[in-house]
Structures are given as structure tokens and as C-alpha cells.
Amino acid sequence: MLLKSAMNGTTLVIRVAEDRIDAAGAIQFKERMRDLIQAPCQRVILDLGQVHFLDSSGLGAVVAVMKLLAPERKLELAGLTPTVAKVFRLTRMDSVFTIHTALAEGLRDAG
Amino acid sequence: MLAERLAVPVMAATEVRFRLLAEAGAVRDGLRLIFAEEPLLSMSGDDRGNAEIVLAEVLNNVVEHAHAAGSGPILLVLSLDEGFLHCRVEDEGTPMPGGELPGGHPVDPADLPEGGFGWHLIRLLCHGLRYERIGGRNCLSFSLPAERSGG
Numbered sequence: 001m002l003l004k005s006a007m008n009g010t011t012l013v014i015r016v017a018e019d020r021i022d023a024a025g026a027i028q029f030k031e032r033m034r035d036l037i038q039a040p041c042q043r044v045i046l047d048l049g050q051v052h053f054l055d056s057s058g059l060g061a062v063v064a065v066m067k068l069l070a071p072e073r074k075l076e077l078a079g080l081t082p083t084v085a086k087v088f089r090l091t092r093m094d095s096v097f098t099i100h101t102a103l104a105e106g107l108r109d110a111g
Numbered sequence: 112m113l114a115e116r117l118a119v120p121v122m123a124a125t126e127v128r129f130r131l132l133a134e135a136g137a138v139r140d141g142l143r144l145i146f147a148e149e150p151l152l153s154m155s156g157d158d159r160g161n162a163e164i165v166l167a168e169v170l171n172n173v174v175e176h177a178h179a180a181g182s183g184p185i186l187l188v189l190s191l192d193e194g195f196l197h198c199r200v201e202d203e204g205t206p207m208p209g210g211e212l213p214g215g216h217p218v219d220p221a222d223l224p225e226g227g228f229g230w231h232l233i234r235l236l237c238h239g240l241r242y243e244r245i246g247g248r249n250c251l252s253f254s255l256p257a258e259r260s261g262g
Contacts, residue, residue: 020139022135022139022167022171023135023138023139023167023171023174023175024135024136024138024139025139053163053167055164055167055168055171055229056168056171056226056228056229056232057171057226059228060224060225060226060228061225063223063224063225064225066223067223067225082156082157082160083160083163083164086160086161086164087164087228087232090231090232090235090236091217091218091220091228091231091232092217092220093220093228095220096220096221096223
């Protein structure tokens with residue numbers, strides 16, 4: 001599970017450099033994320049622009065990461081591809097995340 | 112061993128059969144292969160996306176529940192007919208609890224659930240979902256809308 005992280009001001013941006021977050025990779029994703037979010041930052045944006053598929057295990061892992069950040073920080077998502085966006089929409093989990101159309105938009109929204 | 116981990120397409124009339132092992136990695140490899148072959152290859156992007164969501168959930172359920180105690184073979188049979196992709200998934204694992212499909216009631220997003228999404232997604236996207244236990248095998252069948260791309 002290749003995740004690339006970079007600081008943009010006080011925002012930690014983590015890009016998933018994989019085409020899927022699925023049952024075979026969900027635990028590894030969660031563990032890698034747990035390490036990366038130790039970096040001091042005000043916001044965390046997960047860039048999913050390269051991820052074409054996310055199953056229910058992958059969705060569960062993204063929710064788990066959001067809970068690791070709470071209550072001080074929120075997990076924001078960017079660049080959802082069509083099938084990934086559909087999984088969030090059908091499960092109504094799009095209602096609990098801040099979702100940016102693209103990473104650039106998420107970085108602009110910095111408060 | 113490697114060949115066994117991959118799904119193997121076998122043409123039989125209009126049905127396409129894939130065999131894969133009930134293991135998370137084999138399901139991932141199998142889905143890649145299945146979606147690179149007909150009939151899924153030439154389906155529209157939207158219908159391919161729905162099919163991948165459903166097939167991934169169904170196959171991962173077999174791995175995590177029916178075959179929780181150990182791997183075994185899964186047979187996936189696909190056929191395309193009049194705008195629908197008909198799917199049948201068979202495995203030799205343990206039966207569904209109570210001999211019935213889970214209800215798939217939607218979880219409440221406010222509870223921040225980390226699971227329980229699978230059957231809800233399957234039920235939302237599938238038509239004619241049916242489960243039978245036949246001769247020690249779980250047989251799940253369902254259909255999905257299937258437009259041809261660029262058609």
C-alpha cells in the first residue's frame with residue numbers, strides 16, 4: 001500500500017498511490033495512515049484521485065482513520081473517482097466527510 | 112500454484128466461467144482479470160462500476176464468512192442477455208446463518224460504522240437476488256443492468 005504524504009502549509013496531504021483500497025489492502029492502509037497522521041498538522045486531506053475502486057472494507061478503513069483523528073482533526077477527502085464516489089453516496093457516508101472535488105480545491109478552502 | 116490463484120475464463124456457449132480461490136488476494140487478482148475479459152470488458156463505465164462493487168462485496172463475503180475457516184474454490188458464472196449481466200456465485204463453504212441472506216439494512220452514518228455496508232450495497236444494485244444451498248454448495252444468483260459501452 002503506497003501512500004505519499006507532504007505538508008502544504010499546516011495541511012497534511014496524503015495521496016494514495018494505488019488504484020484500489022479493498023479487502024486485501026484495508027488493514028495495511030489503516031496501519032500506514034496511523035503512522036503518517038502522527039505528523040503535527042491542522043488538517044488532513046486524503047487525495048483519492050488515483051483510486052478507481054473502494055469496497056466496503058476500504059470504506060471501513062477510511063472511517064477508522066477519521067476516528068483516529070477525532071476529535072481534534074477531521075479527515076477531508078479529495079478527488080473521488082466515479083465508482084468511489086458512488087460507494088460513499090450509496091452508503092450515505094458522504095454525509096460525514098468533507099469532500100473536495102479536487103485536491104486544489106481542498107487546499108484553497110484552508111481556513 | 113500461481114496459476115491456481117488466478118481466475119481462469121472458460122467459454123461455454125454464452126456463459127463465461129471463472130474459478131478462483133476464496134482468499135482476499137485471489138479475489139483482487141480475479142476481479143482484475145474478470146474485468147479485462149468479456150462480457151464485462153465492453154460494458155459501459157457506469158455498469159462496470161456497479162458490477163465491480165457488487166462482485167467485490169459478494170466474493171469478499173465468501174472469503175470472510177463462508178470460507179472464514181480456510182480457503183476453497185469459488186465458481187463465478189457470467190452471462191449477458193438483453194441488457195442484463197446474470198451472475199451466479201458458488202462456493203463450498205459454510206451456509207448462510209439461518210439458511211437466509213442477511214437483510215442488508217443500511218447502517219446509520221452518524222454512528223461512524225466501520226462495516227456492515229456490504230449487503231446494503233449488494234441489495235441496492237442487484238435485481239433478483241436469490242440464495243440456495245444445493246448439495247453442500249452455496250449458490251447466489253443475481254442480475255445487474257448491463258449497457259454496452261459506445262452502443
